Amino acid sequence: MCLKLFVPLLALVGASRGWQHKTADQVRSAIETNDYALVAFVMPNSPRCEALDPHWANVEDAIPAAVSIDCSSHYDFCLENDVASYPAIRFIRPDGTNKPFRGTRKGSEIGNFVNRMLRPVVTRVEKTTLSSFRSSDDVVAVAHFTPEETSLRDRFAELAEKLHDRHAFGLQDAAAGPGKITCWNNAIGAMQMSTQLEAVDAMEELVKRCAAPLVPRLTRRNEVEHLNSGKSLVYFFARVEDYLEAWTEAVLALAKKYHEYMTFVTVDLNEYPTMPASFGFPNEIEDAVALQNPATGQVYPYAGEITVDAVEEFINSISDGKVEPWDGVSLLQLVEVDEQGHTQVIASQAASQAGKEAAGENKPKDEAEKVEERTEKSEEKTEKSEDTAEEKNEGGQEPVKETKKTESEDVKTHDEL
CATH class of the missing domain: 3.40.30.10 (Glutaredoxin)
Structure with a gap:
C-alpha cells in the first residue's frame, strides 16, 4: 500500500552514526560535573531503541550533556535509576532531580523537553512579555490571579510542578478577581479560558482539554x-x-x-x-x-x-x-x-x-x-480519561458514532487483540 500525501514531508532525520555509549562511571561524571545531564538508557537490539538512534545523534549534537548507556552492560546502574522499560530518557541534575521524558522520541520533542526543564516551573509574566511567552511552547497556560487569591496560586503551582516537563506555565498578577486561566494550544491554533477553578481537578482538566492534540500519537500511556x-x-x-x-x-x-x-x-x-x-x-x-x-x-x-x-x-x-x-x-x-x-x-x-x-x-x-x-x-500510570463523547446517531448507523462507555465495560488494549 502506498502513502500519497499532498503536503511536503518534513526533512529526513540525519543518518544514524550508531550509538556512542558511555560507561556507568562516565555517566555519573556527566551528571556530577554539569548543571544537568540528559541520559538515554538503551537496550541493544530493541526495535524502539534502534528507532531512537538517529534522533539521539541529533540530540547529542545539540546538547553537550546528552549521553547514552547500554543497560545490558551496566544493568545495575540502570536499576539504580528505576529504569524498567527501554529506551528511557531522563533529565538528571546533581541534586538528585530525575525527570523522565514522556513525549514522542524524536529530536525536536526531546529538545523542547530540555528547554522546559531549564526554565522556571512557573514563569512570571508581565503585560510586555505575555505575547512572547504565550507562543514559547506548543501548549502554554497562564494564570491571572490577584495577590489575595493564594489558594488558587498554590494549586496552580502544584499543577505546574506536575506538568512543567510537558507544557509551559506562567503567572500574571491581576488587578481584580475572579482569577482565570488562559491556555493556548499553539500546535493546532486553539485557546481555552476558564474562571471556574474551584473544583479540585478544574485546573488540570482545563489544561488537559487544551493540550489534547487533534491527531494524537498512540502510546502505551494513552x-x-x-x-x-x-x-x-x-x-x-x-x-x-x-x-x-x-x-x-x-x-x-x-x-x-x-x-x-x-x-x-x-x-x-x-x-x-x-x-x-x-x-x-x-x-x-x-x-x-x-x-x-x-x-x-x-x-x-x-x-x-x-x-x-x-x-x-x-x-x-x-x-x-x-x-x-x-x-x-x-x-x-x-x-x-x-x-x-x-x-x-x-x-x-x-x-x-x-x-x-x-x-x-x-x-x-x-x-x-x-x-x-x-x-x-511503566514509569507512570496511565491517566484515565474522564471526558467521554455523547452519542449522536444519524440515520440509525452506529459504526462511527459510539455510545458512551461505562466503567464496567471491558475494552481490550491493542496487546490483547
Missing part, C-alpha cells in the same frame, strides 16, 4: 484512554516518522470535522509491530489505515490508496452501512501503488492467520491483568 473515549478511532499506521508527521498535518481538517464522533490517531509500527494483524493487515505492512469501533469491537481495514479524500469517503461509506466490518478470518486484499502510478493487488497469508488469532482461537489474558502488568513496568 491507549486505554482512547479505547474508552466513546469515540471511533481512525488509525494511520506507518514505520517512517516523516510519514506519521506528514499525515498528522494533512488530516487535521478532517479530524476537526469529525472530532465529535471519532479520533484520528497515528501509530508508529516500530512501537506496535504486531498491531496491524489485529486489523487484518500483514504485520510487515509499511503504511495502512483502519477504523475501529471499540464499543463493538468491529474494525474496518482500508485497502485502497491512502489520501485524505479517500479516507473521508471510506468513513462515510462505513457510516452509510456500505462497508462490512472485517470478519477476523478472511484474507485481506491490499492495493499497492508504485512511483509510476501502477497498481497491483497484494495479499499475505499472515493476515489470515492473524485474523484467526484476533477472532479468538488464541484467548488473550484478561484485560485488567494485562493492563496491570504493563502499568507496573
Whole structure:
C-alpha cells in the first residue's frame, strides 16, 4: 500500500552514526560535573531503541550533556535509576532531580523537553512579555490571579510542578478577581479560558482539554484512554516518522470535522509491530489505515490508496452501512501503488492467520491483568480519561458514532487483540 500525501514531508532525520555509549562511571561524571545531564538508557537490539538512534545523534549534537548507556552492560546502574522499560530518557541534575521524558522520541520533542526543564516551573509574566511567552511552547497556560487569591496560586503551582516537563506555565498578577486561566494550544491554533477553578481537578482538566492534540500519537500511556473515549478511532499506521508527521498535518481538517464522533490517531509500527494483524493487515505492512469501533469491537481495514479524500469517503461509506466490518478470518486484499502510478493487488497469508488469532482461537489474558502488568513496568500510570463523547446517531448507523462507555465495560488494549 502506498502513502500519497499532498503536503511536503518534513526533512529526513540525519543518518544514524550508531550509538556512542558511555560507561556507568562516565555517566555519573556527566551528571556530577554539569548543571544537568540528559541520559538515554538503551537496550541493544530493541526495535524502539534502534528507532531512537538517529534522533539521539541529533540530540547529542545539540546538547553537550546528552549521553547514552547500554543497560545490558551496566544493568545495575540502570536499576539504580528505576529504569524498567527501554529506551528511557531522563533529565538528571546533581541534586538528585530525575525527570523522565514522556513525549514522542524524536529530536525536536526531546529538545523542547530540555528547554522546559531549564526554565522556571512557573514563569512570571508581565503585560510586555505575555505575547512572547504565550507562543514559547506548543501548549502554554497562564494564570491571572490577584495577590489575595493564594489558594488558587498554590494549586496552580502544584499543577505546574506536575506538568512543567510537558507544557509551559506562567503567572500574571491581576488587578481584580475572579482569577482565570488562559491556555493556548499553539500546535493546532486553539485557546481555552476558564474562571471556574474551584473544583479540585478544574485546573488540570482545563489544561488537559487544551493540550489534547487533534491527531494524537498512540502510546502505551494513552491507549486505554482512547479505547474508552466513546469515540471511533481512525488509525494511520506507518514505520517512517516523516510519514506519521506528514499525515498528522494533512488530516487535521478532517479530524476537526469529525472530532465529535471519532479520533484520528497515528501509530508508529516500530512501537506496535504486531498491531496491524489485529486489523487484518500483514504485520510487515509499511503504511495502512483502519477504523475501529471499540464499543463493538468491529474494525474496518482500508485497502485502497491512502489520501485524505479517500479516507473521508471510506468513513462515510462505513457510516452509510456500505462497508462490512472485517470478519477476523478472511484474507485481506491490499492495493499497492508504485512511483509510476501502477497498481497491483497484494495479499499475505499472515493476515489470515492473524485474523484467526484476533477472532479468538488464541484467548488473550484478561484485560485488567494485562493492563496491570504493563502499568507496573511503566514509569507512570496511565491517566484515565474522564471526558467521554455523547452519542449522536444519524440515520440509525452506529459504526462511527459510539455510545458512551461505562466503567464496567471491558475494552481490550491493542496487546490483547
